[in-house]
Amino acid sequence: MRENGGPVVTDFNYTPSHQKQFLQPAVGTTVSSHQDLKQIVEMTLGSEGVLNQAVKLPRGEDENEWCAVHCVDFYNQINMLYGTITEFCSPQSCPRMIATNEYEYLWCFQKGQVPVAVSAPKYVECLMRWCQDQFDDESIFPAKLSGQFPPKFISKYVVQMLRRLFRVYAHIYCHHFNEILELNLQTVLNTSFRHFCLFSQEFELLRPADFGPLLELVMELRDR
Numbered sequence: 106m107r108e109n110g111g112p113v114v115t116d117f118n119y120t121p122s123h124q125k126q127f128l129q130p131a132v133g134t135t136v137s138s139h140q141d142l143k144q145i146v147e148m149t150l151g152s153e154g155v156l157n158q159a160v161k162l163p164r165g166e167d168e169n170e171w172c173a174v175h176c177v178d179f180y181n182q183i184n185m186l187y188g189t190i191t192e193f194c195s196p197q198s199c200p201r202m203i204a205t206n207e208y209e210y211l212w213c214f215q216k217g218q219v220p221v222a223v224s225a226p227k228y229v230e231c232l233m234r235w236c237q238d239q240f241d242d243e244s245i246f247p248a249k250l251s252g253q254f255p256p257k258f259i260s261k262y263v264v265q266m267l268r269r270l271f272r273v274y275a276h277i278y279c280h281h282f283n284e285i286l287e288l289n290l291q292t293v294l295n296t297s298f299r300h301f302c303l304f305s306q307e308f309e310l311l312r313p314a315d316f317g318p319l320l321e322l323v324m325e326l327r328d329r
């Protein structure tokens with residue numbers, strides 16, 4: 106059933122229980138698919154401070170561990186979100202991994218090689234597999250309570266992973282938002298993305314340039 110090469114869905118099940126509520130789809134919101142993206146996002150984001158608090162490092166928690174858990178958590182959320190639209194995101198509908206016509210993300214298949222243009226589903230598949238390889242590598246993501254995080258774990262590995270995972274949000278927002286609306290998953294997508302942005306902001310992980318086509322949306326979030 107995976108003719109279009111959707112991502113390999115592997116659920117890394119370390120999601121802290123206090124974050125599970127954000128994965129519940131909203132019910133009862135009827136939205137016209139022609140409404141402006143920004144307006145809908147404003148409607149569904151809410152302004153409660155729950156997420157703002159949820160990203161803060163708990164007292165006594167190791168910052169590396171906290172970031173590692175969030176990498177896995179965002180990986181799972183994005184995998185789940187993209188999984189809902191895989192039938193709409195094929196090599197035919199999305200022959201290139203773009204976000205608006207201004208941004209295109211290339212994939213590098215081998216270190217030292219020139220990055221190449223691939224379809225969106227191929228890019229997401231490669232990205233998710235790459236994330237899994239990082240999680241499986243004990244020298245990067247050590248098993249709990251044993252092993253050490255590598256030097257510069259956050260600035261090197263966490264930043265790189267979040268920078269790449271962000272691109273899936275960008276592709277979904279810019280090219281599949283209507284389908285997200287039809288599936289009534291806009292609240293789930295917005296809450297997940299807001300959580301992602303607040304976390305990145307709390308630990309100063311991503312630069313404005315990393316937010317590319319969604320920078321305006323991200324600035325909006327910051328003011329809430």
Ligand SMILES: [Zn+2]
Pocket residue numbers: 193194195198199225226276280281
């Ligand atoms: Zn697509």
